[in-house]
Amino acid sequence: MMRLAVMVSGSGSNLQALIDAQKSHQLNATIKVVICDQPKAQAISRTLEARIPVICVPLAKKASREQWAAQISELLAAFKPDLVVMAGWMRVMPASFVERWTPNIINQHPALLPHDGGECYTLSDGRQIPAIRGAHAVRDALALGVPVTGCTVHQITPIVDVGPVLAQVEVAVLPDDDQDSLHERIKQAERRILVEVINNLAQTVA
Template sequence: MRIVVLVSGTGSNLQSVIDAAATGELPVEIAAVGADRPGTAGIARSADAGLETFVVDFKDFATRGEWDAALLAAVQAYTPDYVVSSGFMRIVAPSFIDAFPGRYVNTHPALLPAFPGAHGVRDAMAYGVKVTGCTVHFADAGVDTGPIIAQTAVEVLDSDTEESLHERIKVAERTLLISVLKDLAAPFN
């Protein structure tokens, strides 16, 4: 199964995918890793692993539509079976979703449909939940909506800060993402 992974930041989830693919635990080919801005650690991790990378810098385009079209063209050039949004902090256009129907996988650090958006961990803590977690789902045109593939619960400890809770969620998210990708790859093997 060929995947393109999209990142915006450190790429810690991406690193788990790279490692699992390298050991054969995860039967996928990472065709490329793309980012929405230059200089991300996720792109550096990918280059260090010998993977193809690309950047479609949001700031290089006069309009959102031009950026959307460039991102779609860049991803389509790698003919992925699935596109994995792993910490990719941009909402893609409906045309992108339509190009990969049921094949655009997103990770989110909360138990959707609760706490969608860019601050799922902060919002869960502010609400006072005792359990939160992570979700892997098929993205659609909404913000952190779309059919849920799998979830993992993470207990909120009395001693948690947003950072400590987010770190524990990231650990669960990495395991969950690998599990989901294994399941998606099964028909290809």
């Protein structure tokens, strides 16, 4: 069965979806370790409750990002993951880290990323919207006034929010949406496709 390592920074709602899928035998993989960079993140308690090993590796203010990332790589390697899943990981990792784990590292992003890495995304109805990258994709979708946004699961490359797309779901922006309501619907879609992507990738693991 596929061995997973999950990297997370926040509440861990998408991590919880993986834990729940694992418990209900809907996930064709086993979470072997969770790496968190925020000591007070709710994701830590979720992981402990599930009796999964969790390691907190905060980035100190004056620390070398390269050394910090190398430390995380060594911690991950000890658990021999077939796939590293960034499920709400908010740090941009150095190219050296990404290159070590590529192509076996995926990310989820709360917007629709173009397959060609360009600046526009073509919706299923043919309309085009701007590519929305970065840490504030939900807020930016509302600010731009796009009619539709969504979520993407993709392989990670050294270029932030650019990489081979594995799955996407469109989510309509409603007239009365605020950031919280829109983000919650996007999260619901994220949880579903993240499990689907992992199950698809698990078929390639002996």
